[in-house]
Amino acid sequence: MGDFCFSIDEERYDDRHGHVLSLDGWYSHPDRKTYGFELLGDGYDTVELPEIQRRERPDVAQALGCEFGDFLPGFTVQIPEVLKLAEKYQSLELFLRDGEERVSIWEISADELDELIKENLVEYHLDRVEILYDTMLEIQGWVVDQRGSVEVTVHQEDASLLDCRISRGRRPDVVERRNLDEEYKTQEIGFRISAALPEIKGGEIILHFCGDSVTKTYTIDIEELRKQNKPKGFLSRLFGKESVAEGGYEAWLARHKVDKRTLRRQKHSAFAQKPLISIVIPLYCTPLPYLKELLESVRRQSYENWQLCLADGSPDDKAKEFIEKHYGREKRIVYRKLEENGGISVNTNEAVALAAGEYLMLCDHDDTLEPDALYEIVKAINDTGADVLYTDEDKVSMDGRHYFDPNFKPDFNLFRLRENNYICHIFVVKKSLTDETGLLRSEFDGAQDFDFILRCCEKAQKITHIPKVLYHWRCHMDSTAADPSSKAYAYEAGRKAVREHYQRLGIDAKVEMTERPGWYRSHVKVQGNPLISVIIPNKDHTDDLELCLFSMTRKSTYRNYEILIVENNSEKEETFEYYRKLPDRYPKARVLTWEKEFNYSAINNFAAKEAKGEYLLFLNNDVEILTPDWMEEMLQNCQQENVAAVGAKLYYPDDTIQHAGVVLGLGGIAGHIMCRASKEDPGYFGRMISVQEISAVTAACMMVKKSDFDAVGGLDETFQVAFNDIDLCMKFRAAGKKIIFTPYAELYHYESKSRGLEDTPEKQFRFDKEVKRFQEKWAQQLEMGDPYYSPNLSVTEGDCSLRED
Structure with missing residues (x-):
């Protein structure tokens, strides 16, 4: 054949x-x-x-x-x-x-x-096999038997049983993804294994999946796993040097936990407002040890005016009997057994129906609180009058022994929230606000809290962030805390939640999921076709300028722009010859001549007065455009309400990060975050890959609204070279405007080749003078710290590592 x-x-x-x-x-x-x-x-x-x-x-x-x-x-x-x-x-x-x-x-x-x-009767899959801090082995996965249930056991190399903790749970995501029968939705086909590494004798362990008719095994090489689980990227920065010097995050957490003396003092604090906090929790087949840990963490609160509202949709009465037996005399705990399981949104709303408090606090059924959590929340309510509050959080291993992955969050950051539900836990909202927003919605199950948070934040008058780790998110198979890919259906619900958020605000936007589970990218429609004035100061360095102009005109998909090249004190004849040929080569460009001494602020102010555009795009002459839609990406954010400026993501020629936003106070005054990190590094909780509000961005590539620029008086000309762009952003923020960083406008930046170094006594004196000027002008803001950067992270390293005590 x-x-x-x-x-x-x-x-x-x-x-x-x-x-x-x-x-x-x-x-x-x-x-x-x-x-x-x-x-x-x-x-x-x-x-x-x-x-x-x-x-x-x-x-x-x-x-x-x-x-x-x-x-x-x-x-x-x-x-x-x-x-x-x-x-x-x-x-x-x-x-x-x-x-x-x-x-x-x-x-x-x-x-x-x-x-x-x-062989086909029993099917299994391991979602996650990981060693945590060289102490704990964590395994997560699922297993099904077409003829019944499957028992999961773990054996040592010598065939003896390993002393470990095995928990089972539902996996509706697997049922949906693999088109399994509906009955599997209520079966505990998921499993979670936690084992202490010292208990493992030898280099391997063997998982046994024992079905009704067949047993399958899977061998895990522990030594190879140790090699593969070395911290990378952000985790290595967060735990690397601290793990040697001071014990890493767990040691840091122990030093920052509230002590018993402080807790006793908190119990007697005299707040002007002592609101009842109703903690609302839906229960469903909650493992009793976890339920006990949760209940005890609530009862240990130093602030005592709380109510715990539990709505139980479990098919059995285990939780009901446990609560009646051990907590029957605790009047602050209100329990209701539901006639049927309505899903997480319905069950949570049933818990809310039990609430009598002025504030509602959302909590999962197996996580735990720090004992001063409610105290800090009530203190913030008294200090700020907030109607929405949230705190920092971390994750705790299933056995409750190890804490890791702390999420030190920024103050409220709407643009960042549109990328991912960074708020998560703890979330507290004034109950009266929910009368306007409504409660949780079943059509968003899987991302019901994200949808609820978005709606509450849209209506809130005051949103307060408490930068303390007050919540511990248990890492197990029913939680996206452990394995984001295990709940794919939840992320589609999250995408719809962001899309409806835009619709409620009247913003024309498309929302798509990214490769990073639970993270979204927004495409906001550009309104009209506004003219953008690109302003580029230049002194000689025509090779740099040519690369900048060539890449801009050849790559840019947005066409309605003009280019203003500000000639300032060039000395080479070939520079002026280059200018003479510009109109033929680049029709959108024209040359303006600055005849005074170099002053970056004055030069750009001069050009801004000559600009015809509705938007100004300040650009260094030593940049190269990488993304064709860079102007659209910046414009779609700059056009939004109360946004004054947008910055881009800049790389050094070796593909390391040069600019991904400026942190106020970093290095003493202000500094570029994650400088020299890899281009692919997502950064601390996705910081390098998220559109977000930020304190300042560099004018090496900065788009501003011309009206906002004029309203604040342009660039401060007392900052001749340094800090002028940071000062401009600070003036915008002082006027109630937002500064946005987008990672989707990407450029190479051949940094400061045109200007040179601070290598003379005169230049160093001028630089020191500008430092002092900035410190005096923005002293209060420097003292308060950057609202978009956690006070728990270093301001000396710039790598989002833990701050030294």
């Missing part, structure tokens, strides 16, 4: 729906001949087959280096009732047939078929 070739790629068995064996494969004939399929039992008896499913296989076409045209090489052959066939025949053989021509493509004996069926 010449170059005829074929393959059976996968054999799948479905025990529940007709005992069907499915064979997925393909075949290719040089003449693109289409064959029929024939199944024979014991070589002579024809077995009837359902209609064969045919499909394209572009992977096969690529591998073979051919074009199939209308020919469909892929197929799925379904063989029903294979159990009966295994009893009737000693062998089964599948042929491709065309008249008398017949080719065997698959054959199996009865014994082999029996083994194949057993």
Whole structure:
């Protein structure tokens, strides 16, 4: 048959729906001949087959280096009732047939078929295998048996059982993704294994998945896992040097926890307002040890005017009996057994219905609080009058022994919230505000808290962030805290929540999911076609300027812009020759001449007065455009309400970060965050890859609204070289405007080649003078710290590592 070739790629068995064996494969004939399929039992008896499913296989076409045209090489052959066939025949053989021509493509004996069926009855997958801080082994996954349930056990190399903690839980995401029967939604097919590394003897452990009819095993190489689990990226910065010097995050947390003496003092604090805080929690099959830890963490609160509202949708009465037995006399705990499980949103709303408090606090059914959590919340309410509050949080291992992954959050940052639900826990809202927003909505289950937070923040008058770790998010299989990819359905709900947020605000925007689970990218429609005036100061360095202009005109997809090149004190004749040729080469460009001494602020103010555009785009001459839609990305943010300026993401030529936003106070005055980190580094909790509000951005690439620029008097000309762009951003913020950083406008920056270094006594004196001027002008803001950068992170390193005590 010449170059005829074929393959059976996968054999799948479905025990529940007709005992069907499915064979997925393909075949290719040089003449693109289409064959029929024939199944024979014991070589002579024809077995009837359902209609064969045919499909394209572009992977096969690529591998073979051919074009199939209308020919469909892929197929799925379904063989029903294979159990009966295994009893009737000693062998089964599948042929491709065309008249008398017949080719065997698959054959199996009865014994082999029996083994194949057993192999397919139990299916498992490990979502996560990780060593935490060289002390704990954490394993998460799922397992199903088509004929019943599966027991999960863990064995040492010598076959003895490993002393570890195994928890089971539901995995509706797996049921949805793999199209399993509905009954699996209520089964505990998920598993979580926690083991202390010192308990493991030898270099391996073996997982046993014991189904009703078959057992499967999986071996984990512990030594290899140790090598693979070295901290990378942000985690290495967060824990690297601290783990040597001071014990890492867990030691940091221990030093910052409230002590018993302080807790006693807090109990007697005399607040002007002592609101009742109603903690609302939906329960569903909550493991009793976790429930006990949660309840005890609430009862230990130093602020005592609280109410715990529990709505239980579990199919059994375990939680009810446990609470009645151990907490029946605690009047602040209100429990209701629901007639049916309505899902997390409905159940949470049922808990809210029990609430009598002035404020509602959302909490998960298996997490824990720091004992001063409510005290800090009430203190903030008294200090700020906030109607929405949130705190920092971290994660705790399933056994409650280890704390990790602290989320030190910025103060309220709406643009950042649109990227990802960074607020999460603890979230507190004034109950009267929910009368306007409504409660949780079932159509957003999986991201119901994100949708609720967005709606509350839209209506809130005052949103306060408490920069303290007051909440511990348990890392287990029913929580996105552990494995974001385990809840894919939740992220689509999150995308819809952000989309509806824009719709409520009347903003025309499309929202898409990114490669990072639970993170979103917004495409806000540019309104109109406004003229953008690109302002580029230049002194000689025509090679740099040429690269800048060439990349801008060749790559930019936005076309309505003008270029103002501000000539200032060039000395080379070839520079002026270059200017003379500019109109022919770059029709959008014109040259303005600054005849006074170099003063960056004055030069740009001079150009801004000559600009015709509605938006000004300050640009260094030593940049190169990388992303074609860079102007649109900046404009879509700059056009939004109360936004005055937008900055871009700049790289050094070696693809490390030069600018991804400025942190006030970093290095004493202000500094670029994550400078010299890898271009691909997502940064601290996605900081480098998120559109977000920020204190300041560099004018090496900064777009501003001309009206806002004029309203604050432009650039302060007392800052001749340094801090003028930071000062401008500070003036915008003082006027109630926002500064935005976008990672989607990307450029190379060949930093400061035009200006040179502070390498003379005169330049150093001028620089010191500008430092002092900035410190005096913005003393209060420097003292308060950057609202978009946690006080718990270093202001000396710039790498988002923990701040030294």
